[in-house]
Amino acid sequence: MLSRRGFVSGALCATVGLALTQRRARAQKSPEQALKFLAKTEYPGDKYACILVKLDLAPGEHVPRHMHPGLESSYLASGNITLSIEGKPDLVVKAGDGYQIPAKTPHSVRNGSEKSTIVATFIVEKDKPLVELVPT
Known part of the structure; x- marks a missing residue:
C-alpha cells in the first residue's frame, strides 16, 4: 500500500521530471x-x-549561435536581451531599440529576466534556409 508521503514524493518527482523534459525539448528546437x-x-x-x-x-532563454543568409534588421518590442555578434563586444538591447546583423x-x-519579443525583417535569398546553426 502506498503511503501519503510516498505518493506525494512520487508525484513531485514526476512533475519535476516532466518540467525538465519539456525544457530540454524546447532547448533542442532550432532557432527557426x-x-x-x-x-x-x-x-x-x-x-x-x-x-x-x-x-x-x-x-533567461538562450538562442544558440546561428547565422542567416541575408541581412537581419530587428526591433526589440519588449524586454531586454544581450546580443553576441562575432567580432564585436556584446550588445545590451532594451525595449524600443533596434539592431542589424x-x-x-x-x-x-x-534573454534577460523577463519575457522579450523581437520583431525581425530578413532580406534573404529565396532558396536558402533562414537559419543555420553555427558550432561554438
Whole structure:
C-alpha cells in the first residue's frame, strides 16, 4: 500500500521530471522553429525575399549561435536581451531599440529576466534556409 508521503514524493518527482523534459525539448528546437512567420514578400525576379518574423523569448532563454543568409534588421518590442555578434563586444538591447546583423554573421541571444519579443525583417535569398546553426 502506498503511503501519503510516498505518493506525494512520487508525484513531485514526476512533475519535476516532466518540467525538465519539456525544457530540454524546447532547448533542442532550432532557432527557426521558434519563429512565428508574419509576412513574406518576394522581390521581382527569383532571387530575394523579405521575411517578417516574431520571436518570443522566455525569461533567461538562450538562442544558440546561428547565422542567416541575408541581412537581419530587428526591433526589440519588449524586454531586454544581450546580443553576441562575432567580432564585436556584446550588445545590451532594451525595449524600443533596434539592431542589424550583416548576412552570414554568427550571433546568439541571451534573454534577460523577463519575457522579450523581437520583431525581425530578413532580406534573404529565396532558396536558402533562414537559419543555420553555427558550432561554438
